[in-house]
Amino acid sequence: MKVKVLVSAVVMATASNVFAAQNYADFPVTVKGYEGKAEHSVAYTGQAARQVLHTSLKKLAGKGNGQANPELKAQMLSYYEGKDAGREIISPTSKGAFVVTETQVDELSKEKNLSGKAYKGAVPGWPGNMTGQEVLSFMIDKASAANKGYDPLTGYDYAQLISKFAMGAVFYNQAVDNYLDEKLEADTKPNNKAYGEGKPYTGKEHVWDEAFGYFGAQANALNLTAEQVYKVAKQKEEALAYADVNKDGKVSLYNEMTYAHAYYAAGFDKGGKTDYLHTIVQAFVDGRQLIADANGEALTDEQRNKLKGYAKTIADNWEMVIAEAVFKYAGSTYKDLQKLNEAIESNGDAAKLFRKYAKHWGELKGFALALQTGKDNLGETAVKLNRLVGFSPVLLGNTQVTGIDAKGNYVQSSSINMKEYMLHMLKVQKLMVDQFGVKARANDVMADLGDLADKLGSGSSVEND
């Protein structure tokens, strides 16, 4: 009997270790000579704080009343570039049974902002020849004076533009062009030293954790299906059961919540054609395990090369997630344009349809700009993408924003018409297929071709008549 119990205990302990290894949590402290009380070395609180700064900023971007609003602008800027104490988490907040633990940004991490980490390179897809950091400031200024984030004169939906671009310009850029790039070199943030004095994690451990935090996946994502992770991000009541890992009845916005690109990855994966979420999180877990296994020693070249392999898997799949989003919203925009054209021809109500078109275009544009904030210059692909999408949606009078004047006002010029713009959306989808090989292909304009082709069957035949 005793033997049986012992065997069961060993099996359970082994199983629990396996289970633990699947979570991005509980990696041991390996810093040599660490004397603090921490039992684990995983920490990405600063990134979690930026995740909620982003979600809150998005919420604020939709709060304007159509008039210049210095108060709102100041509030938005405090989330974007401020470091003030006492900032409330505007989103996500508790929703029914899905209760979240933190209500203040400082509960996650103090003195954090987004602008300090925003992309400093040029953004050729947005008028005004600005850096990524400046584009976000500019959009915030415009959003504060827009009506619920929407400007009907230009077709801009700032909540979408700010949110989707910030996800690229801050999270994606920081992760793939900084933490998973130059910070993996031997002489930067070495593994045989604590990240900072008294810290329970080494340089490399923390660098890796920060990249993970920017991706936005909950720590137990590998134990859940894409559908479940998606539901967590959507704060569905039933998701509480599998989000709340420590069983305190609440969802911690630090490591039990899903945000940003992890949410989009789950959204695509639940269609069953891709596995971006698990591929990326698995690479993060494997990389973290490799660093932990080095046990506080400097990583050898071989170990770093292996780590760079994981980093490449993460960066490649992350880029695919953004390309999938561009594909998806190009499809939505195409469909909106089709409905809009039909409504115009039949003298129907175009205003609602135009609003929807503006929303989807904002998502498309935000992701298209985000795609260009990665580590590699996309070259001709970026030029094509920017030309096809343009600086703004094509407007009802066949005009498009073509620039910004010295006072910061938009300049519009005549453009192709909305019907011709549909072809641009089709070409954007084709570009994503040809250049990135997107697989989930949500809102595929040409999906019906494939469905019908399947029905007709293969053309190869050796039958005579």
Next chain:
Amino acid sequence: MFETFAQFYQDLIVAFTDPKKRVYWGYLAVSLGIALLWLKCKTPKDEAWFGSKLFSRRIWWSESARADYLIFFINRFSFLFIAPLLLAQLTVATWLFEALHQWIGHRPVLGQGWPDWTVMACFTLFYFLLDDFFRFYLHKLLHEMPCLWVFHKVHHSARVLTPITVFRAHPVEGILFSLRTTLVQAISIALFVFFFGSRADLATVFGASIFAFLFNITGSNLRHSHIALGYWNWLERWLISPAQHQIHHSTNPVHFDKNYGVVLSVWDRINGTLVLSERNQDLQFGLSKQVEIGEQKLLNLYLQPFLEFQEVLLSRITKSVKALTNR
């Protein structure tokens, strides 16, 4: 290697178990039933009606039929390697869809207010008509262009006709058939999806197009058989009967280059190549009455067309050079 053989085996099975295929067992069974009925009704009372044309070893195990069986296997196997090199219908359809968008400049929506079944009926009919016409036209070219006839001759060298004769084709012909199907499907899919969106659909029975199903369930397999099942004359002006297709295989020179059609005979009627069947027609099949030595040898069937193709090409070049020098 194992995967190749597994795929080969799968292809063989599918040929007889998929209702989209001509020799699906169900269609073969129905054809047998129709043949039995036909023979029972049409054979003079003093003659044995059962067996002679249906189950004769002289037909099913003749040198010609055995060549059919081997060609069936060889072609199926070789197409495992050829098919991936051919254009997929979806690739062409995608290109056409984009080209339509480019040419028209926008995407007009047709059939607004039509019920979905109307769009489905239009697509199914359009696809059937286009496919049947392209089959007719390629068949006509195969007969009338010497450089293509050398390959199509392989099919016409059959001395006996069985449902498996449908597979007696030179691989070059197989490639042409595949390209034809690709083109027809791509045109149909691209046009209908472009103008009707997701409402474009195919009306099917057991997964097969309703027209293909009707064609096959009414005895299409008897086209390649010794059962001279003919329709009424008025009907044969619209639909090709099995007996009419057998005329197409006849060694009688008056029957050469006639009845190219598959389902509809209207194409032949317009083209002036329609011949109606006759009662009690008794035909000899093949390229000519004279049986040539080695005409059913596989090596000849596969390689001879290439040699003849070379001859056709050389004679063409010689003629062109002569015409140029005489000018």
